[in-house]
Amino acid sequence: MKKWNVATVRAAKGVKKLGCVTSYDSAFARLADEAGVPIILVGDSMGMTMLGYSTTLPVKMSETLSATAAVARVAKNAMVVADLPFGSYQCGEDEAMKNAVLCMQAGADAVKLEGATERVCHLIKRMVEAGIPVLAHIGLMPQSVNQLGGFKKQGKTREAADQVMRDAKAVEEAGAFAVTLECIPSELAAEITAALKITTVGIGAGGVCDAQWLVMHDLLGLNESAPSFAKKYADLATIVRNAFATYVSEVENSVFP
Ligand code: KIV
Helix, strand or coil: CCCCCHHHHHHHCCCCCEEEEECCCHHHHHHHHHCCCCEEEECCCHHHHCCCCCCCCCCCHHHHHHHHHHHHHHCCCCEEEEECCCCCCCCCHHHHHHHHHHHHHCCCCEEEEECCCHHHHHHHHHHHHCCCCEEEEEECCHHHHHHHCCCCCCCCCHHHHHHHHHHHHHHHHHCCCEEEEECCCHHHHHHHHHHCCCEEEEECCCCCCCEEEECHHHHCCCCCCCCCCCCCCCCHHHHHHHHHHHHHHHHHCCCCC
16 A cells, blocks of 8 residues: 555645544554554643643653654555644744654654644745645644643634634645634534545544544543544553553462563
């Protein structure tokens, strides 16, 4: 099978829905890739799923780069998207460009960044001109959790919904090949998906988008406080906890080795 890329993602719109996941290391990324996942996001959700933080804000560029390289080493067919962490694109355009380039040099096929302000749209344009595909992210933007007052659904009033629609059109106009719609009403996600030519990737936005994200730890049952919209396809927490406990007990009782 050919590796997923910007052209094949674009071509899937209206033809085939894409089930996409996050992953942050080679072990799980290899399994996701072998299972046929089209896009693997090295999300800054790693701050919460892997590093024990309560938000994504503490994730550093160095952590994003090593996780991206680990995933890219094993992703034979999946497109790898590196999530630019908080602070890596807010402190000046040249620094943002340099950080996006570092992600591509680590093996990413595209980068993701949050927002649709004039400043962010200008950055998207510059990255695309430089040959860096950009997946935008609007709606609930976890890097702005302090500004938003929590991880809350966005676009709930008509005025707020109109703003999310304007944001979607702005990132499309700037050149993004796809846009994440996080935690918005499904009716709004449907309107945006119909209005845009680019791929919409929903999370907590109903089943109407062209593609879906699911955070790997929620999907595999490794996050015991997963959001209510997430679906658990396996209960790895129980399996892993039991395996550790059985091992400890077998060593204590001289059963193993
Ligand atoms: O970091 C992440 O996992 C994300 C998804 C929620 C889209 O941005």
